[in-house]
Amino acid sequence: MRNSPAPFVGILCLVLLTATYQPAAGAACGDGVVDPGEQCDDGPFNGNPTVSCCTATCQFAAVGSMCGCVCGSMVCDGADHCATCGDVNGDGAINIGDALVVAQFDVGIRQCGSGMFVYPAACDINRDGACNIGDALRMAQCDVGLISCEFMFCTPFTCP
Numbered sequence: 001m002r003n004s005p006a007p008f009v010g011i012l013c014l015v016l017l018t019a020t021y022q023p024a025a026g027a028a029c030g031d032g033v034v035d036p037g038e039q040c041d042d043g044p045f046n047g048n049p050t051v052s053c054c055t056a057t058c059q060f061a062a063v064g065s066m067c068g069c070v071c072g073s074m075v076c077d078g079a080d081h082c083a084t085c086g087d088v089n090g091d092g093a094i095n096i097g098d099a100l101v102v103a104q105f106d107v108g109i110r111q112c113g114s115g116m117f118v119y120p121a122a123c124d125i126n127r128d129g130a131c132n133i134g135d136a137l138r139m140a141q142c143d144v145g146l147i148s149c150e151f152m153f154c155t156p157f158t159c160p
């Protein structure tokens with residue numbers, strides 16, 4: 001068993017990737033294989049939110065719990081994926097494609113969590129408790145450079 005890592009103060013992901021290793025609980029949890037009774041198993045990264053949305057007990061981290069950089073711009077989707085706030089279609093960019101998906105959802109022509117709307121947890125970037133045209137507008141504004149695309153602490157949104 002390792003000693004406790006240095007205080008969790010950095011903002012550099014690369015530093016944090018290896019900083020907080022903790023042995024996983026249970027016999028099979030932590031072996032990197034999803035065994036019966038486990039929802040996920042990211043091996044040594046279980047319970048390390050900088051690199052995993054799987055808890056130390058091999059369960060999905062809660063929707064909206066912070067992950068990735070400690071900068072607050074990424075959230076767990078409730079299924080062991082760390083999504084970037086605003087990147088609802090999961091293509092790695094926040095742009096008009098995300099705005100379109102959210103706008104379509106808002107007017108009822110796209111189902112929540114289906115098709116390209118893969119990460120609804122990352123939708124509520126204006127943190128008003130809803131995933132709607134207000135968020136789509138900000139995504140579009142970020143795409144054209146009017147506002148920053150660093151959406152901090154997006155409120156976890158779950159499909160109704």
Ligand SMILES: [Ca+2]
Nearest residue numbers: 087091093098
């Ligand atoms: Ca995107």
Ligand SMILES: [Ca+2]
Nearest residue numbers: 124128130135
């Ligand atoms: Ca919103």
